[in-house]
Amino acid sequence: MEDHALTAVPDDERRSGWGLMTNTAGIASTLVQLAIGGGVTLIAGVGYGILAGVLVAVFGGILGWLVGHVAYRSGTSSTVTARFYGLGLRGSAIASLIFAFMILGFLALENALLYYGTLFMFGWSPTTANAIVIYGVLTLAWIALTAFGLKVVQRTSMVLLVAFVVLTVVMAGLALAKSDTSLSQLMSAGPVVPGYGGQGERFTAVLSILAGSAGALALVDADFARYAKSGRDVGILAVGGAIMIDVLVVVLGTIIIHAGSSVVGDYLTAHPATAATQQGAGIADKVAWMVNNNSGAYFVVLAGFVGFLLMYVAQAKAQVLNTYSGSLALSNLFNSLTGRTVGRVVMVVVGNVIGLVMVAGDILGLINSYLGILGVTTMALAGVIVADFFIVRRGRKAEADQLEAVNWAGVISVLAAAGAGGALQETDVTQLGFLISLAMVLVLYPLLRTSVLRPSTTVPADPGHGRAPVGSAPGR
Numbered sequence: 001m002e003d004h005a006l007t008a009v010p011d012d013e014r015r016s017g018w019g020l021m022t023n024t025a026g027i028a029s030t031l032v033q034l035a036i037g038g039g040v041t042l043i044a045g046v047g048y049g050i051l052a053g054v055l056v057a058v059f060g061g062i063l064g065w066l067v068g069h070v071a072y073r074s075g076t077s078s079t080v081t082a083r084f085y086g087l088g089l090r091g092s093a094i095a096s097l098i099f100a101f102m103i104l105g106f107l108a109l110e111n112a113l114l115y116y117g118t119l120f121m122f123g124w125s126p127t128t129a130n131a132i133v134i135y136g137v138l139t140l141a142w143i144a145l146t147a148f149g150l151k152v153v154q155r156t157s158m159v160l161l162v163a164f165v166v167l168t169v170v171m172a173g174l175a176l177a178k179s180d181t182s183l184s185q186l187m188s189a190g191p192v193v194p195g196y197g198g199q200g201e202r203f204t205a206v207l208s209i210l211a212g213s214a215g216a217l218a219l220v221d222a223d224f225a226r227y228a229k230s231g232r233d234v235g236i237l238a239v240g241g242a243i244m245i246d247v248l249v250v251v252l253g254t255i256i257i258h259a260g261s262s263v264v265g266d267y268l269t270a271h272p273a274t275a276a277t278q279q280g281a282g283i284a285d286k287v288a289w290m291v292n293n294n295s296g297a298y299f300v301v302l303a304g305f306v307g308f309l310l311m312y313v314a315q316a317k318a319q320v321l322n323t324y325s326g327s328l329a330l331s332n333l334f335n336s337l338t339g340r341t342v343g344r345v346v347m348v349v350v351g352n353v354i355g356l357v358m359v360a361g362d363i364l365g366l367i368n369s370y371l372g373i374l375g376v377t378t379m380a381l382a383g384v385i386v387a388d389f390f391i392v393r394r395g396r397k398a399e400a401d402q403l404e405a406v407n408w409a410g411v412i413s414v415l416a417a418a419g420a421g422g423a424l425q426e427t428d429v430t431q432l433g434f435l436i437s438l439a440m441v442l443v444l445y446p447l448l449r450t451s452v453l454r455p456s457t458t459v460p461a462d463p464g465h466g467r468a469p470v471g472s473a474p475g476r
Helices: 017-028 032-045 045-072 080-086 092-122 126-147 150-178 183-187 199-225 232-268 283-293 295-303 304-339 343-359 363-392 406-424 435-447
Strands: 401-405 458-460
Touching: 017 150, 017 199, 017 232, 017 295, 032 045, 032 092, 032 199, 032 232, 032 283, 032 295, 032 304, 045 080, 045 183, 045 199, 045 232, 045 304, 045 363, 080 092, 080 199, 080 304, 080 363, 080 406, 092 126, 092 199, 092 295, 092 304, 092 343, 092 406, 126 150, 126 232, 126 304, 126 343, 150 232, 150 295, 150 304, 183 458, 199 232, 199 304, 199 363, 199 435, 232 283, 283 295, 295 304, 304 343, 363 406, 363 435, 406 435
Parallel strands: none
Antiparallel strands: 401 458
């Protein structure tokens, strides 16, 4: 059940990259990502939106391989890997905070979509009793499917990923069949969303939106790359996940959102009582609001039970994976700050409780700003791991039995890069804050690490708090 949350994965438990890819592709294929995929092509136009997806897939696949390769060599999760590469023992708490905020934010976001989609499907009201029952059942399901480790998690992801692809293709076909739009017309459609200065601004905006998720996926890659048998297997899981989230999901999301919006709009026009439950001044505004904030209901309107089934298939696999990775991040957070070890299963429960608190804080209504923050912070963290291993160490493994309490060069670099990238993005200087954040870490960290903030006195990897030592996988 502990699943090597704080220790290296041994050689005899290593797995094929194709099986591990079902996890990275599974966590990347959700209703949120389908809505984002359709949304970016509404902003930039279908051609430019798909082009942005391809570019981010290449970028994200490379970044995922780089971060995943470090985790593969060390045999540890992304946050524990940061102890040895970039942040130090106590400093890795920053990695856990970034990762936990990211992954549990998605857990909360997707729980909320399931809740509102379920209410819509059965015509229920958003009462306290319904919230307790629905969120309670969902939470118990995620805990049960995650508690027994990667073996159960991967089997669940594999089955549901196949079902997701089949159902999404069916959904796309239904959307086209019910609309008056042909596939060729849809693929040549231009931008629709107003409020942008020109095509260049639209293109950089969608790059930023897509890269927010791509940076997050690179860190998820590390959690599963620790189980990889070889560097090639790391590449398979990283590239496969990137193609799923930035190409396949963008294309399918585009078809479903572009072709399905007219169908959903016609339904709302014919059912004013239902339309009144969705926010927006007119029908077009209500459809747009459903896409961004109540995509489960959108899918139910578009395809009835098939849409409802897709909603649960898409979300269930992702929620299991979110809970799994979240428990790893929380395990490292608690251990790095206190020196004590709490079972991973306990952190599975804690992660779900945090997710429920985030739902209460209306994470669903903050999705756009959330993705912007996600992009710059995850890029900074991924960048410091890459910079330490590939630039400063030149590919040499860290000593398994020694590490610093705090790697101040890494901590300062991550905070400065995330702050600078976020500030430039929030003040509209550039939409590419994620790229600024990554580039800044790759330059700043090696400079600090090799000059004014050289490696300090190390402490044992197992500081004597009664846990198994963290170290590199043998023979790598």
